[in-house]
Amino acid sequence: MENLVKRDILRADQFSPDEIELILKTARGYAGELKRGTESVRMRGKVLSTLFYEPSTRTRLSFETAMHRLGGAVISVAEAKSTSVAKGESLSDTIRTVSGYADVIVLRHPQIGAAEEAARATDVPVINAGDGAGQHPTQSLLDLYTILEEQGRIDGLTIALVGDLRNGRTVHSLADLLANYEVSLRFIAPEALRMPGEIVERLASRGVSVAESADLGAVLPEADVVYMTRIQRERFDDPAEYDRLKDAYVLTRAGLAAAKETVTIMHPLPRVNEIAADVDDLPGAAYFRQSSNGVPVRMALLSLVTPG
Amino acid sequence: MENLVKRDILRADQFSPDEIELILKTARGYAGELKRGTESVRMRGKVLSTLFYEPSTRTRLSFETAMHRLGGAVISVAEAKSTSVAKGESLSDTIRTVSGYADVIVLRHPQIGAAEEAARATDVPVINAGDGAGQHPTQSLLDLYTILEEQGRIDGLTIALVGDLRNGRTVHSLADLLANYEVSLRFIAPEALRMPGEIVERLASRGVSVAESADLGAVLPEADVVYMTRIQRERFDDPAEYDRLKDAYVLTRAGLAAAKETVTIMHPLPRVNEIAADVDDLPGAAYFRQSSNGVPVRMALLSLVTPG
Amino acid sequence: MENLVKRDILRADQFSPDEIELILKTARGYAGELKRGTESVRMRGKVLSTLFYEPSTRTRLSFETAMHRLGGAVISVAEAKSTSVAKGESLSDTIRTVSGYADVIVLRHPQIGAAEEAARATDVPVINAGDGAGQHPTQSLLDLYTILEEQGRIDGLTIALVGDLRNGRTVHSLADLLANYEVSLRFIAPEALRMPGEIVERLASRGVSVAESADLGAVLPEADVVYMTRIQRERFDDPAEYDRLKDAYVLTRAGLAAAKETVTIMHPLPRVNEIAADVDDLPGAAYFRQSSNGVPVRMALLSLVTPG
Numbered sequence: 001m002e003n004l005v006k007r008d009i010l011r012a013d014q015f016s017p018d019e020i021e022l023i024l025k026t027a028r029g030y031a032g033e034l035k036r037g038t039e040s041v042r043m044r045g046k047v048l049s050t051l052f053y054e055p056s057t058r059t060r061l062s063f064e065t066a067m068h069r070l071g072g073a074v075i076s077v078a079e080a081k082s083t084s085v086a087k088g089e090s091l092s093d094t095i096r097t098v099s100g101y102a103d104v105i106v107l108r109h110p111q112i113g114a115a116e117e118a119a120r121a122t123d124v125p126v127i128n129a130g131d132g133a134g135q136h137p138t139q140s141l142l143d144l145y146t147i148l149e150e151q152g153r154i155d156g157l158t159i160a161l162v163g164d165l166r167n168g169r170t171v172h173s174l175a176d177l178l179a180n181y182e183v184s185l186r187f188i189a190p191e192a193l194r195m196p197g198e199i200v201e202r203l204a205s206r207g208v209s210v211a212e213s214a215d216l217g218a219v220l221p222e223a224d225v226v227y228m229t230r231i232q233r234e235r236f237d238d239p240a241e242y243d244r245l246k247d248a249y250v251l252t253r254a255g256l257a258a259a260k261e262t263v264t265i266m267h268p269l270p271r272v273n274e275i276a277a278d279v280d281d282l283p284g285a286a287y288f289r290q291s292s293n294g295v296p297v298r299m300a301l302l303s304l305v306t307p308g
Numbered sequence: 309m310e311n312l313v314k315r316d317i318l319r320a321d322q323f324s325p326d327e328i329e330l331i332l333k334t335a336r337g338y339a340g341e342l343k344r345g346t347e348s349v350r351m352r353g354k355v356l357s358t359l360f361y362e363p364s365t366r367t368r369l370s371f372e373t374a375m376h377r378l379g380g381a382v383i384s385v386a387e388a389k390s391t392s393v394a395k396g397e398s399l400s401d402t403i404r405t406v407s408g409y410a411d412v413i414v415l416r417h418p419q420i421g422a423a424e425e426a427a428r429a430t431d432v433p434v435i436n437a438g439d440g441a442g443q444h445p446t447q448s449l450l451d452l453y454t455i456l457e458e459q460g461r462i463d464g465l466t467i468a469l470v471g472d473l474r475n476g477r478t479v480h481s482l483a484d485l486l487a488n489y490e491v492s493l494r495f496i497a498p499e500a501l502r503m504p505g506e507i508v509e510r511l512a513s514r515g516v517s518v519a520e521s522a523d524l525g526a527v528l529p530e531a532d533v534v535y536m537t538r539i540q541r542e543r544f545d546d547p548a549e550y551d552r553l554k555d556a557y558v559l560t561r562a563g564l565a566a567a568k569e570t571v572t573i574m575h576p577l578p579r580v581n582e583i584a585a586d587v588d589d590l591p592g593a594a595y596f597r598q599s600s601n602g603v604p605v606r607m608a609l610l611s612l613v614t615p616g
Numbered sequence: 617m618e619n620l621v622k623r624d625i626l627r628a629d630q631f632s633p634d635e636i637e638l639i640l641k642t643a644r645g646y647a648g649e650l651k652r653g654t655e656s657v658r659m660r661g662k663v664l665s666t667l668f669y670e671p672s673t674r675t676r677l678s679f680e681t682a683m684h685r686l687g688g689a690v691i692s693v694a695e696a697k698s699t700s701v702a703k704g705e706s707l708s709d710t711i712r713t714v715s716g717y718a719d720v721i722v723l724r725h726p727q728i729g730a731a732e733e734a735a736r737a738t739d740v741p742v743i744n745a746g747d748g749a750g751q752h753p754t755q756s757l758l759d760l761y762t763i764l765e766e767q768g769r770i771d772g773l774t775i776a777l778v779g780d781l782r783n784g785r786t787v788h789s790l791a792d793l794l795a796n797y798e799v800s801l802r803f804i805a806p807e808a809l810r811m812p813g814e815i816v817e818r819l820a821s822r823g824v825s826v827a828e829s830a831d832l833g834a835v836l837p838e839a840d841v842v843y844m845t846r847i848q849r850e851r852f853d854d855p856a857e858y859d860r861l862k863d864a865y866v867l868t869r870a871g872l873a874a875a876k877e878t879v880t881i882m883h884p885l886p887r888v889n890e891i892a893a894d895v896d897d898l899p900g901a902a903y904f905r906q907s908s909n910g911v912p913v914r915m916a917l918l919s920l921v922t923p924g
Contacts, residue, residue: 039353045655047684049677058405061357061383065409068355068381073684075677078386078694089886097674097885100908101681269405270397292408347661366713369665369691373717376663376689386694577713578705600716 004304008119009127012140012173017180020144026300027145027293034069034296042303043072049102051094052129053080053109058269058291059129059139063106066298075101092121099124104306107131125305133169139268140173142297146290147225150264154178160186160219163229163249163274165195170268171229172199184209186219190245193235216249220259226251227266228274253278266290312612316427317435320448320481325488328452334608335453335601342377342604350611351380357410359402360437361388361417366577366599367437367447371414374606383409400429407432412614415439433613441477447576448481450605454598455533458572462486468494468527471537471557471582473503478576479537480507492517494527498553501543524557528567534559535574536582561586574598620920624735625743628756628789633796636760642916643761643909650685650912658919659688665718667710668745669696669725674885674907675745675755679722682914691717708737715740720922723747741921749785755884756789758913762906763841766880770794776802776835779845779865779890781811786884787845788815800825802835806861809851832865836875842867843882844890869894882906 004019015023033040048067050060055078064074080094091114098105099122107118108129115128115135130136148154159178161171165187175185175195185208187195194212203210213219220226231249236242250273251265267275267287279285312327323331341348356375358368363386372382388402399422406413407430415426416437423436423443438444456462467486469479473495483493483503493516495503502520511518521527528534539557544550558581559573575583575595587593620635631639649656664683666676671694680690696710707730714721715738723734724745731744731751746752764770775794777787781803791801791811801824803811810828819826829835836842847865852858866889867881883891883903895901 037353045653045685045687047681057385057388061385061406061409064383065355068383069353071353075680075684077673077677080673088888093886096904097907098677100904101677101911270401272396288404288408291405295409345661365693365696369693369714369717372691373663376691377661379661578709580704596712596716599713603717 004301005307006123006125007305008115008125009137009301009305010115010119011128011135012137013176014137015177020141020177020180023141023297023300023304024145024148026304027141027296028149030069030299030303031149031293031296039071040069040299041071043067043070043103043306046070046072046103046306047101048072048074048104048106048302049098050074050076050078050106050129051080051098051108052078053107053114055079056108056130059108059294062291062294063127063129063298063302066295066302069295070299070303072302091117095121095126104302127301127305130169133167135173136169137173138294138298138301139170140177141301142290142294143170143174143227143266143268144177145297146266146286146293147264149293150284150286150289151224151262155182157224158184158186158222159225159227160188160216160223161195161227161229162188162216164193164231164235165189165229166193167235168229171195171227174227175199175203179203179206179208185211186223187212188214188216188219188249190214190231190241190248192237192241193231214248217255217258220255223259223263225264225266226259228271229268230272230274250274250276251279252276253282256282312609313615314431314433315613316423316433317445317609317613318423318427319436319443320445321484322445323485328449328485328488331449331605331608331612332453332456334612335449335604336457338377338607338611339457339601339604347379348377348607349379351375351378351411351614354378354380354411354614355409356380356382356412356414356610357406358382358384358386358414358437359388359406359416360386361415361422363387364416364438367416367602370599370602371435371437371606371610374603374610377603378607378611380610399425403429403434412610435609435613438477441475443481444477445481446602446606446609447478448485449609450598450602451478451482451535451574451576452485453605454574454594454601455572457601458592458594458597459532459570463490465489465532466492466494466530467533467535468496468524468531469503469535469537470496470524472501472539472543473497473537474501475540475543476537479503479535482535483507483511487511487514487516493519494531495520496522496524496527496557498522498539498549498556500545500549501539522556525563525566528563528571530568531571532568533572533574534567536579537576538580538582558582558584559587560584561590564590620917621923622739622741623921624731624741625753625917625921626731626735627744627751628753629792630753631793636757636793636796639757639913639916639920640761640764642920643757643912644765646685646915646919647765647909647912655687656685656915657687659683659686659922662686662688662719662922663717664688664690664720664722664918665714666690666692666694666722666745667696667714667724668694669723669730671695672724672746675724675910676722678907678910679743679745679754679914679918682911682918685911686915686919688918707733711737711742720918743917743921746785749783751789752785753789754910754914754917755786756793757917758906758910759786759790759843759882759884760793761913762882762902762909763880765909766900766902766905767840767878771798773840774800774802774838775841775843776804776832776839777811777843777845778804778832780809780847780851781805781845782809783851784845787811787843790843791815791819795819795822795824801827802839803828804830804832804835804865806830806847806857806864808853808857809847830864833871833874836871838876839879840876841880841882842875844887845884846888846890866890866892867895868892869898872898
């Protein structure tokens with residue numbers, strides 16, 4: 001199996017099954033170290049540059065924590081847009097400059113393809129932390145890792161993705177990653193926010209069992225994992241349509257009575273009201289564990305791509 | 309004596325005398341290490357998250373320095389208000405997310421009670437770095453530590469708190485902390501900015517000798533410690549009243565001729581003109597030492613509350 | 617030879633030839649360590665405070681990287697103007713406060729003389745990272761270091777400074793540093809942006825061979841080093857004059873056919889269009905190496921001025 005040294009992390013669909021395996025296994029190792037409080041020195045003396053052209057505090061803090069837990073240091077541009085790094089300078093010039101400082105670069109950028117452009121400009125590994133409506137591969141990997149940790153396996157699961165499936169890059173990438181496994185996918189969305197047809201077809205052509213529905217209640221009883229996403233009012237042309245639909249995609253403790261006892265509930269956060277507060281105490285409410293899984297998964301990615 | 313492991317630091321009045329003793333003693337130990345240049349590794353491998361919903365660079369830098377001097381790492385949100393951490397997400401959800409990254413959280417927030425709310429949301433220790441007009445307990449502890457360091461004792465001292473005593477959370481908390489000792493307190497303020505009656509009564513009921521006055525000059529000769537605070541023009545309904553009073557609460561070198569030779573002059577900083585520049589060279593001008601005492605005091609708090 | 621312990625770095629012309637030698641030699645040592653991946657612990661346990669009253673991400677990241685590569689920690693104020701450090705507080709009070717936290721301070725400020733004012737307020741070493749139209753000595757030192765690394769020597773070189781020589785503090789300071797060596801300087805600028813007469817005279821009086829011209833093409837064939845700077849439209853009273861001139865100071869691959877094969881091309885970055893992208897692949901295109909040289913040079917400065 002190839003390793004990932006000096007590789008860029010740009011897209012969720014770039015990985016071979018072996019590579020996914022390697023990342024998940026490495027992440028589990030780091031999770032164990034975090035739990036035991038073992039101090040890691042894998043990145044001692046190394047420098048990570050976070051370069052955020054749009055703010056995403058959650059993702060930035062998760063990467064920076066990962067680097068610190070590995071014993072490394074961080075130089076941070078939390079809002080590159082307003083700073084001189086960006087002023088009149090091309091992205092590739094900025095990246096080449098930062099490559100003179102850092103051993104690995106994490107880039108968040110509002111434009112699709114920015115991460116690829118950055119990767120072309122440098123030999124330093126670039127990790128895509130979200131490029132607009134494009135990709136956010138590290139989120140998908142931590143989602144996959146969470147399913148594995150919560151359910152103990154991925155093969156054989158029925159996984160429902162719920163909410164705005166048209167615009168959510170998170171669910172697109174996660175679906176692509178899950179296509180490497182023997183899963184049944186259920187896409188629950190209002191008509192206007194259905195999963196794009198090309199993705200549904202691609203999954204079907206890879207042999208994934210896929211079914212679409214607008215009815216969360218009907219799918220709930222068979223789901224092992226329910227992955228909620230936010231439905232934004234501004235996605236609807238007709239506000240009345242939004243008001244009619246929004247409550248259909250709110251998970252409550254009462255509603256979850258119909259679900260399996262072992263169901264895992266996930267959400268990329270921040271939530272607004274898609275999951276009621278009374279769900280938080282359920283054993284299957286995994287969204288904050290999911291968020292904290294970002295640390296070992298990103299530790300794995302940082303340590304795998306950075307040359308020793 | 310109980311220790312403080314996993315305890316939140318929320319209010320100045322939460323501490324038993326034994327706990328105050330422990331904090332001051334631990335801080336003195338760290339101050340000695342800082343002086344000798346001994347490298348501490350107490351927090352090696354640990355991560356502090358500073359989470360500032362309003363900017364306070366002084367307090368943030370002081371905490372971050374403390375964490376670094378302990379060998380630990382910092383993830384920082386200098387202005388949470390403008391970031392996605394805050395966007396539409398409840399404070400408790402944000403805190404639960406950050407709890408997945410950090411071993412200890414320092415929170416600054418404009419609303420009274422925010423620190424308590426944060427502490428309820430997580431098992432990770434939360435340190436209140438100021439919640440609006442509420443509490444700022446670490447400031448009060450470093451003030452107390454400074455008095456002890458400068459005067460060699462606290463019992464038996466006459467301590468004058470001067471300026472805006474009505475609105476200053478700093479002086480309220482400090483007075484509460486001092487009530488654990490045998491001190492004489494002198495409150496010097498214009499009528500409109502007097503110490504709230506309930507605080508004066510509470511102190512008196514705890515056996516503290518308290519006297520109120522509007523005349524700084526009359527109190528100066530007997531004071532061992534003069535704690536200046538800023539009087540803000542906007543606190544006065546009548547601007548003429550402000551103009552009449554403001555000079556009465558400016559400390560000058562000439563004015564200090566009437567004070568004890570051993571007097572200690574303090575200020576939480578930043579000062580505007582409450583203390584003239586010609587005071588800075590006096591041996592008793594302790595306000596910059598006071599500010600730098602924030603480091604060992606916060607080292608003590610961080611190391612005492614964070615599980616090994 | 618004196619060492620630089622506890623010295624402030626304020627101006628490019630403050631150094632004796634021996635001190636310049638010491639800085640360059642120390643920087644080369646660190647560059648070697650960086651290349652070999654040797655971990656430095658020179659600044660373990662030390663804290664650098666970056667204090668930027670105007671944003672300059674490139675310079676800030678370069679200094680922070682340098683501190684991390686030395687094993688030290690950083691507390692950072694990326695935009696002091698908008699923070700409470702600056703609010704109504706004098707620069708010297710802010711510096712005295714930060715001196716209670718940090719072992720060394722890097723200051724960027726929009727006003728000429730701010731670094732000197734800061735240095736007067738504290739015993740902690742202050743490094744000037746640019747004070748308005750004043751000085752930017754660490755840029756000049758890394759420029760000098762780059763010439764030495766690229767050409768193997770400084771004595772005997774013909775060095776062309778090109779572009780806006782009237783307003784560029786970078787080229788002023790570099791010229792002053794180069795006056796310590798046996799160099800021939802060529803100043804290439806439009807009439808309106810010529811090198812100030814006083815600098816030309818000062819250099820001549822120090823025995824430096826200086827020639828001025830507006831014609832880059834004529835000088836190119838004899839130059840060992842071509843140092844490009846940006847010509848800003850807003851410097852011209854007459855926009856037509858700008859349009860007429862701007863292309864005369866753009867370096868292209870075709871234009872460089874007339875240059876020596878061993879020519880070194882430099883630029884302080886960010887570039888806009890002064891150097892065409894097709895130049896980037898030439899072996900002499902040194903501007904990104906120049907930028908990354910900021911790390912070892914600043915490692916040298918930080919380690920030389922900070923007491924052990």
